[in-house]
Amino acid sequence: MIEKLREVNDKLIKLNVNDEKNLKKYKLIQKILKDDKCFFKMKIEYAYSILRDLGIKKQDLKKVYVELINSKNL
Amino acid sequence: MNQNIIQNINKYLKIEKRYTIFIPLDEFNNIKNSEKINIDGQNISIELLKKLIKDDAYYEYLKKYIFGENFSLNIGYTKDGKQVDEEIDCPYKPIIIEGIEKLISTKKMNLTKEEYKKLEVLKQEISFEKFKDNQQGLVYNFNIDGIDYSIPFEKMISFLELSTPKFKELCNNEKIENIPKEHFAYAIDMLFQQSGGYQSNLIPPKIKQRLKDIRAFKIIDYQAVNEFLQKDPTYTADLNKELEKEIISQMPEDISTLEKAIYIYIKMCKTLTYSQEYYALNQKGEATLKYKDPEYISTITPENNEVVCYMFNNMYANLLKKYLGVNYKNNYKSIFGNTYGTGHVSLEFRIDKFLITADSTRSILNADLMLAKVNHPLKGIECINKSKQTQQEFKESFSKMYDLINKNEKSEEIESTEELINYYKLISDNVEEIPLTEKVSILTETVNSIELPVMDAFGYTLILNKILFAEKEREENINFKIISNKEVENFEAVPVGIYIINENGITNELNKNENIYFYFDPNNRNNPLVSISPEVLEEKIKENTFGQIGKRNIDSTIPGIEGSLGGKK
Numbered sequence: 001m002i003e004k005l006r007e008v009n010d011k012l013i014k015l016n017v018n019d020e021k022n023l024k025k026y027k028l029i030q031k032i033l034k035d036d037k038c039f040f041k042m043k044i045e046y047a048y049s050i051l052r053d054l055g056i057k058k059q060d061l062k063k064v065y066v067e068l069i070n071s072k073n074l
Numbered sequence: 075m076n077q078n079i080i081q082n083i084n085k086y087l088k089i090e091k092r093y094t095i096f097i098p099l100d101e102f103n104n105i106k107n108s109e110k111i112n113i114d115g116q117n118i119s120i121e122l123l124k125k126l127i128k129d130d131a132y133y134e135y136l137k138k139y140i141f142g143e144n145f146s147l148n149i150g151y152t153k154d155g156k157q158v159d160e161e162i163d164c165p166y167k168p169i170i171i172e173g174i175e176k177l178i179s180t181k182k183m184n185l186t187k188e189e190y191k192k193l194e195v196l197k198q199e200i201s202f203e204k205f206k207d208n209q210q211g212l213v214y215n216f217n218i219d220g221i222d223y224s225i226p227f228e229k230m231i232s233f234l235e236l237s238t239p240k241f242k243e244l245c246n247n248e249k250i251e252n253i254p255k256e257h258f259a260y261a262i263d264m265l266f267q268q269s270g271g272y273q274s275n276l277i278p279p280k281i282k283q284r285l286k287d288i289r290a291f292k293i294i295d296y297q298a299v300n301e302f303l304q305k306d307p308t309y310t311a312d313l314n315k316e317l318e319k320e321i322i323s324q325m326p327e328d329i330s331t332l333e334k335a336i337y338i339y340i341k342m343c344k345t346l347t348y349s350q351e352y353y354a355l356n357q358k359g360e361a362t363l364k365y366k367d368p369e370y371i372s373t374i375t376p377e378n379n380e381v382v383c384y385m386f387n388n389m390y391a392n393l394l395k396k397y398l399g400v401n402y403k404n405n406y407k408s409i410f411g412n413t414y415g416t417g418h419v420s421l422e423f424r425i426d427k428f429l430i431t432a433d434s435t436r437s438i439l440n441a442d443l444m445l446a447k448v449n450h451p452l453k454g455i456e457c458i459n460k461s462k463q464t465q466q467e468f469k470e471s472f473s474k475m476y477d478l479i480n481k482n483e484k485s486e487e488i489e490s491t492e493e494l495i496n497y498y499k500l501i502s503d504n505v506e507e508i509p510l511t512e513k514v515s516i517l518t519e520t521v522n523s524i525e526l527p528v529m530d531a532f533g534y535t536l537i538l539n540k541i542l543f544a545e546k547e548r549e550e551n552i553n554f555k556i557i558s559n560k561e562v563e564n565f566e567a568v569p570v571g572i573y574i575i576n577e578n579g580i581t582n583e584l585n586k587n588e589n590i591y592f593y594f595d596p597n598n599r600n601n602p603l604v605s606i607s608p609e610v611l612e613e614k615i616k617e618n619t620f621g622q623i624g625k626r627n628i629d630s631t632i633p634g635i636e637g638s639l640g641g642k643k
Binding site for chain 2: 021024025028029031032035036037038040043044046048049050052053062065069070071072
């Protein structure tokens with residue numbers, strides 16, 4: 001799942017190459033996502049915010065998040 | 075001559091009298107209570123310094139001390155001449171002289187021409203030039219890290235007297251005078267200690283500062299020199315071959331010895347877990363005896379991977395010795411001394427200039443055995459050198475190994491997720507509050523799908539508690555207790571968890587109990603998390619099936635549930 005998020009983020013970086021504000025944000029998210037276990041190290045509120053930034057729909061946030069923090073990802 | 079110096083003293087004090095100036099009480103108190111001056115971290119009475127140079131009787135004692143006729147100089151008071159009732163030790167010779175000179179330069183004291191001459195006599199005796207003359211031609215012998223050296227005094231002094239650029243250049247080399255620089259720095263420190271140079275001579279400021287920096291390991295870190303030269307005689311049990319392969323087989327060859335030691339530690343933390351039974355029994359009882367047998371270590375495999383502190387220690391020591399040739403020391407924290415299987419133990423060892431401690435099970439649930447599995451920063455392996463540069467080098471080696479094992483891309487900057495999230499907070503306008511009900515739903519869903527060894531499962535739930543709930547929510551709305559359950563097969567007791575949840579605030583009241591309770595048993599792989607009624611909880615506590623883990627004489631209750639888990643027996 002996190003690999004998919006990285007791919008989405010990479011696409012968003014390319015799409016926002018002329019939007020300084022968003023580009024800065026997505027480059028920061030790119031750094032955060034480098035760590036496979038990053039979602040175990042941040043509060044849920046920021047996790048959801050990052051998922052929203054990556055285009056995850058509101059109704060899917062919980063499902064995606066639960067998969068990201070599943071114990072099998074340890 | 076100061077008439078106040080007591081002459082009639084008991085014979086037992088005759089020896090003391092040689093190097094102690096005995097004075098009346100009012101004079102003694104005057105010196106003791108006078109304003110102080112600080113020289114190199116030592117406070118000296120201004121009144122005393124003045125007397126030492128201005129009062130002939132005091133000066134005579136000082137002169138004998140400076141010229142080496144007496145080995146110390148004290149100021150004393152005796153009530154009846156039979157014993158020393160109170161005493162002030164004078165500081166080292168150079169401190170006294172520097173103190174007097176500071177009083178002159180800050181105009182707190184003026185000297186007559188005669189007094190200047192007297193001061194000059196003393197200064198000459200302990201000058202650095204005189205020190206060098208006395209040492210000329212001498213060769214100092216040292217045994218450093220098992221190597222014998224004979225180093226002429228001149229070589230060590232000329233290094234200290236180098237110009238600043240040349241001095242810095244040599245300090246950055248691997249060797250000085252063909253000797254490893256750590257050994258050379260150690261030799262210089264020993265020279266000044268053995269010759270009495272620190273205590274007995276006026277050292278020029280530039281050299282004094284260099285010596286100070288050397289001794290603080292700021293310029294060259296030789297702190298590890300002559301440490302861990304002996305092998306610890308503790309028996310280390312052989313590891314199961316499969317486990318050893320799991321830990322070692324993918325370790326690269328082309329990394330440094332330090333990096334290998336760190337690699338092995340991290341791999342062990344990722345492969346092993348803490349013993350649930352040992353934890354549930356609070357490390358006591360017959361069931362824990364097998365862990366105290368060193369031979370039990372050889373039964374540990376990647377599947378049967380539950381260990382306790384001294385087992386981990388023993389296994390790590392085994393691998394360090396076998397693969398890296400490293401000597402170590404077991405650091406026991408036990409009232410029974412250094413006995414395997416008692417108290418808590420960590421490992422200390424040295425690799426080159428690095429002095430390292432390793433403790434993977436300190437605080438158990440929040441220890442490296444858990445943290446390594448979630449890529450959290452590890453706390454149990456540390457470089458204890460005082461040199462900041464050495465510590466930084468250790469951290470860099472550690473990050474490199476952690477990234478290697480976690481297959482992370484190498485970060486250009488070493489930034490933690492926490493630091494990155496802090497930046498994210500500043501630029502994001504997308505952060506929203508999440509309802510407690512949704513968080514609880516996520517918690518129950520994730521906890522119910524846990525597939526981890528028991529103690530790792532508890533570590534994981536503690537992490538979930540932290541990332542899902544704000545501090546206030548953890549105080550008021552959701553509580554988690556780990557207790558022991560004795561109604562089990564195969565073990566004497568195992569740890570289980572109780573969640574207490576109340577959206578409106580957890581209540582302690584027994585009659586109006588609106589709390590919701592969940593029972594968490596990671597040993598039950600099919601259904602680890604189930605709801606449990608207050609009545610069943612109370613029953614289990616009453617019949618002593620559920621008990622407290624930890625201090626037995628502290629009362630502990632589950633909010634809203636009658637009956638305590640602990641309590642005094």
